[in-house]
Amino acid sequence: xxxxxxxxxIGMSIVENNPTAQPLAELTLFFDGQPKIIIRDNGVxxxxxxxxxxxFRSFFTYSLLDAGNIDNDYLTTQNYNRHVxxxx
Numbered sequence: 001x002x003x004x005x006x007x008x009x010i011g012m013s014i015v016e017n018n019p020t021a022q023p024l025a026e027l028t029l030f031f032d033g034q035p036k037i038i039i040r041d042n043g044v045x046x047x048x049x050x051x052x053x054x055x056f057r058s059f060f061t062y063s064l065l066d067a068g069n070i071d072n073d074y075l076t077t078q079n080y081n082r083h084v085x086x087x088x
Contacts, residue, residue, distance in 0.1 A: 016057060018044055024041065026041070043081065
């Protein structure tokens, strides 16, 4: 349930942060051992793990990550945002 909610909120954050463009997004799920979610998009660079929240959606996502045992990483790659979440 948490994974589905996290994926939905991140997808909507990508759309919300790119109001004038249609970003491309890629979702990868790994279920071997520790479940892992990797989301990449080519939109505006933003870090979901940043404590500075500017909307209810970013507050909710940050709270979900903080309260549920979810390790997260943000990597800026050339032309892509990459968010990696490990469910513990």
